[in-house]
Amino acid sequence: MSRLGTDPILSIQDLDVKFTTSEGEVHILRQVSLDIERGSFLCIVGESGCGKSVTVHSVVQLLPENGEITGGRVLFTVDGRDQEISSMSRYGAQIRGIRGARIGMIFQDTMSSLNPAHKVGRQVAENLHQHRKISRREARELVVKMFSRLGIPDAERRVDAYPHEFSGGMRQRVMIAMAMICDPDLLIADEPTTALDVTIQAQIMELLKTLQQEAGKTVVLITHNMGLVSEVADDVAVMYLGRVVEHGSREQVLKNPQHPYTQALLQSVPFMGMDPNVPLRTIAGQTPSPASVTDGCEFAGRCPYVQDRCLTGKIAFRQAADGHVARCVLLDEDGMSECSRRDDARVEDSSGQEART
């Protein structure tokens, strides 16, 4: 069960992904369900290895060769038409018509996400040539226009430069231009600012936010930076060990987190004005290997509120408020109010903390 969306552009339903490794099959995603509202800004948060990237990569059929979608489905809805992406072949013309044209992707590593051998303008135009019949001159004009729109100064001249002549922030803008040039409906940004400094990070985030608000794009941002989430997100999905554990609006998830993992995650974010002598809260224990958790709640081993019924069976989503769900048994009873007791003011404070990850 997931949130009821009125008009989801992308609907991920019970997605299962397995990877074949030298140690056998590993279940990386388990019944991931997410509805992404058209025109919204969704942040997917969670620690490294929790399946954030795998989720969005399976959405566009870009899993590594040893990864495979073994269950569930992904529905992509544009122009009132449902397309089941999960059943398309990886390199088929169908999915290739969606990738780049309908769904644009922005990658984490600004240093290596552009081809060093081609001029940036040509790389951006290439995407146009792939998806539209367009002359070189028209394509170039569109690229120059897109560059100026994305705040690349001296665009007319810069389209003829090579990636190594750009700074990290400018490269990320070029990358966004590549993703945006075909006017996609959905923009997926996989930790787009990890390699950038704080000021540039703020600029790029502002840019993504503008694209969402003014151009009406749907943006999915993968991050582990709670500060960013509190600034840009409309909706937040929290993932842990290959599952979505909580999903709701920004206010719901950040101010009233229901899952013990989300609570712990928020408490471990440092904030301006905190007592420097008090050690930062951490989550006890280590993230278990995805292969070791087969039954019950995957967070049970580290959860301070663990009970017997957490350890076995399937833990279903429970509704906390309208559009706010979490996979935790504590939501069933009054005990919840006690464990969700926390300092609400902290979240507002931490919103100024996007520098800290």
Added chain:
Amino acid sequence: MSSHTHNAASSLQPVPTPRQAGRQALRKPESSLHAYARSFLHNRNAMLGLTVIVLMVLAAVFAEQITGYSPTQMNPAQSRQPPSADHWLGTDQLGRDVFARVLHGARTSIYVGVAASLLETLLGTVLGAIAGYMRGPIDGILMRISEVVMTFPNLILVMIFVSLLGQGVNNVVLVFALSGWMTTFRLVRSEFMSLREETFVEATRSFGYSRPRIVFKHMLPNALSPIVVAFTINIAHYIIAEAGLSFLGLGVPVTTPTWGNLLSAAESSEVMKSYWWLWVAPALAIIIFVTGINFVGDGLRDVLDPKTRRTPVRKILRDNLLGKRVES
């Protein structure tokens, strides 16, 4: 790496005034071809190699005009003459002018070297690119084929192919390409295997490009520099291989002069000792040409690879020796 060198180089320059900086910013960026050419022209070894190659190719093209002798015209009265004003490099046992034969031999030898290397590189690159990008069963099959071909001693393989195809200039080219594509194949394959993991290749996938487009338009230019280097060095290799094969009488038919056919004159120890000009001339021609090729290959690598592009040595020396030291 490159950004470091760029920074280092720019910090050696005097700081431009805002006005100069503004003017520089307005200048159109230099085209890449132009930049490559300029950088290549500043590479002393490469230019030396290129000069030697061009001169030798010109000499081969204008062989008739330069010597005035036919390479096949026999003159028993002039048998085995040492170098003289009439015959600059002497004559062979049939009285043919050695200089004329070396120049005409250059035509065939260079043709065989370039054509074999081109064909081999083409074959190895296409197969290597496909195998490296696709992996899986296609890669497995191609790898097994290349391993099987490599288990045969190269000379034996060449001899088998020659006996199957028969002698002849173009057959030699074909034989070399068929027996030598594995090295380029493996080089390109490993290059593509690492390239396919690069984020920019993933990015091209995420934009829905077709596989041929990703492989040949986006990945190949990034793998080009080792291929170019391999191509040039292979020219040298096949010129030597042709010489060896012709020396054994298996290469180009003896009626066609090649450097290898000329060298085979030195098969007898009598020639080795008493008639040195018969083998020194073609041997020197091979050595000089092959060295020139290798110089050009290295120069091309310096220029073509955007990752190893560096400031010309001369500029660094000038800036440092003339007192514009970097203050650290």
